[in-house]
Amino acid sequence: MxxxxxxxxxNNLNPSAYWLSPLCLVIIFxxxxxxxxxxxxxxxxxxxxxxxxxxxxxxxxxxxSTKIITLVxxxxxxxxxxxxxISLHQLGxxxxxxxxxxxxxxxxxxxxxxxxxxxxxxxxxxxxxQQHPVRRYALISFASHILGILMSVGAINLLGTMIQRSLxxxxxxxxxxxxxxxxxRMMLAVLRGFCSIPLWAPTSITITLLVTTxxxxxxxDIIPFGLYLTLxxxxxxxxxxxxxxxxxxxxxxxxxxxxxxxxxxSYPIIIVVLTLALISGLLILTTPLRPISAVLVSAPMVSIAxxxxxxRRSYNKFSAVRLTVQRFRTDIFFRLPLxxxxxxxFAGSVLIGRLLLAVLxxxxxxxxxxxxxxxxxxxxxxxxWLIYIAAMLFVSxxxxxxxxxxxxxxxxxxxxxxxxxxLVMMMTWAVVAGSSPSTTSVRISARITxxxxxxxxxxxxxxxxxxxLLALDLFLILFV
Numbered sequence: 001m002x003x004x005x006x007x008x009x010x011n012n013l014n015p016s017a018y019w020l021s022p023l024c025l026v027i028i029f030x031x032x033x034x035x036x037x038x039x040x041x042x043x044x045x046x047x048x049x050x051x052x053x054x055x056x057x058x059x060x061x062x063x064x065s066t067k068i069i070t071l072v073x074x075x076x077x078x079x080x081x082x083x084x085x086i087s088l089h090q091l092g093x094x095x096x097x098x099x100x101x102x103x104x105x106x107x108x109x110x111x112x113x114x115x116x117x118x119x120x121x122x123x124x125x126x127x128x129x130q131q132h133p134v135r136r137y138a139l140i141s142f143a144s145h146i147l148g149i150l151m152s153v154g155a156i157n158l159l160g161t162m163i164q165r166s167l168x169x170x171x172x173x174x175x176x177x178x179x180x181x182x183x184x185r186m187m188l189a190v191l192r193g194f195c196s197i198p199l200w201a202p203t204s205i206t207i208t209l210l211v212t213t214x215x216x217x218x219x220x221d222i223i224p225f226g227l228y229l230t231l232x233x234x235x236x237x238x239x240x241x242x243x244x245x246x247x248x249x250x251x252x253x254x255x256x257x258x259x260x261x262x263x264x265x266s267y268p269i270i271i272v273v274l275t276l277a278l279i280s281g282l283l284i285l286t287t288p289l290r291p292i293s294a295v296l297v298s299a300p301m302v303s304i305a306x307x308x309x310x311x312r313r314s315y316n317k318f319s320a321v322r323l324t325v326q327r328f329r330t331d332i333f334f335r336l337p338l339x340x341x342x343x344x345x346f347a348g349s350v351l352i353g354r355l356l357l358a359v360l361x362x363x364x365x366x367x368x369x370x371x372x373x374x375x376x377x378x379x380x381x382x383x384x385w386l387i388y389i390a391a392m393l394f395v396s397x398x399x400x401x402x403x404x405x406x407x408x409x410x411x412x413x414x415x416x417x418x419x420x421x422x423l424v425m426m427m428t429w430a431v432v433a434g435s436s437p438s439t440t441s442v443r444i445s446a447r448i449t450x451x452x453x454x455x456x457x458x459x460x461x462x463x464x465x466x467x468x469l470l471a472l473d474l475f476l477i478l479f480v
Contacts, residue, residue, distance in 0.1 A: 032103035047099040123265040144193030160448035195434035200226030353402025391436035435465035
């Protein structure tokens with residue numbers, strides 16, 4: 001069933017959701033924007049109130065895991081208030097962080113809407129499938145990375161679907177062993193490329209979480225190191241793909257076009273990314289917005305311009321403007337609530353992490369670490385593996401990273417290294433996103449490939465994940 005049908009189906013179940021849900025999200029977006037721009041706290045409380053209404057209206061349509069997270073968050077909040085472990089004032093201050101993640105997903109949702117109907121995005125996906133195997137892996141991983149910045153998990157859906165369609169179209173002319181090898185290599189390229197986004201991209205939920213959790217940390221502080229790590233991960237993936245390639249099947253590989261010049265169809269995507277970076281930079285320099293907020297404010301601007309340019313190719317300026325406004329008014333506005341589960345899940349997870357962090361006895365924890373005489377490197381390594389193991393036990397990294405990053409940033413032995421803490425959290429999150437059967441990226445990749453999430457994350461991508469974590473451990477031992 002397509003998205004439009006999904007909207008209609010849910011609206012029939014709950015008529016008020018037809019207009020009230022998207023209206024709540026629009027109010028949340030602008031109220032949070034005002035808070036970010038001016039620091040005015042009452043608008044953050046308005047955003048929280050709208051988020052509560054949104055959850056009530058959309059409750060029946062939320063998936064089971066989101067409902068569980070929401071109930072846990074509500075139960076924990078009430079319990080801590082009744083036990084006087086947290087005050088209403090503290091809860092009000094936490095609300096700004098919680099609604100910021102709704103603001104984050106709404107902004108990126110608009111960018112995704114523009115990308116979904118881009119002819120350049122579709123053509124790029126088709127061209128990538130006609131490249132030499134090693135080059136194809138490299139190009140698909142980089143494409144998944146760039147498209148993931150614009151479309152979030154929509155990039156996995158888009159490229160994954162194209163891969164499956166291409167394999168299906170050639171099933172009668174290509175040996176089944178070649179098709180199976182291609183499927184695994186290309187889907188791993190998509191997954192690994194996408195999962196390296198948390199290492200630097202300001203549009204990733206990871207960066208947003210860390211800069212709102214670790215005191216005195218800015219995105220600008222992270223980006224140089226994050227870009228190096230991103231490049232290292234992508235290159236390592238290319239090398240591992242080359243090493244693991246089934247060389248005994250080379251004689252069965254049919255001829256392909258392998259024409260690199262065909263990738264000129266991706267130029268518009270590059271222009272969009274550069275425009276997003278340019279507008280974000282201007283906002284950072286000319287407004288009081290934080291860097292991450294500047295990027296999120298830029299996203300809707302770029303989305304509007306991108307949609308307008310799509311219509312402008314076929315219509316005059318007046319018609320293109322009219323069609324752009326019409327699309328936002330009659331289509332995109334009502335599609336915003338389709339992110340309902342993600343919005344509520346992220347908000348609930350962040351609230352749980354923040355509440356646990358607020359009541360955690362860090363002084364006692366620091367004393368125990370002092371008695372054990374554990375070095376900073378050992379603390380960071382243990383934190384990384386705890387997050388990884390928790391993810392394998394179906395604990396969302398939204399909760400574990402919030403708790404771990406907040407706690408580490410207050411421990412005497414590591415509190416003076418916020419960038420190092422952030423990089424460890426980012427690297428671990430990137431590994432978890434590509435290996436834990438509970439993560440959205442792994443589950444979508446597995447569904448497209450028609451295998452189990454365990455096979456996708458652990459059997460296919462497990463070696464890559466463990467090697468990356470061990471390399472991180474070695475780096476921390478040598479340099480921290």
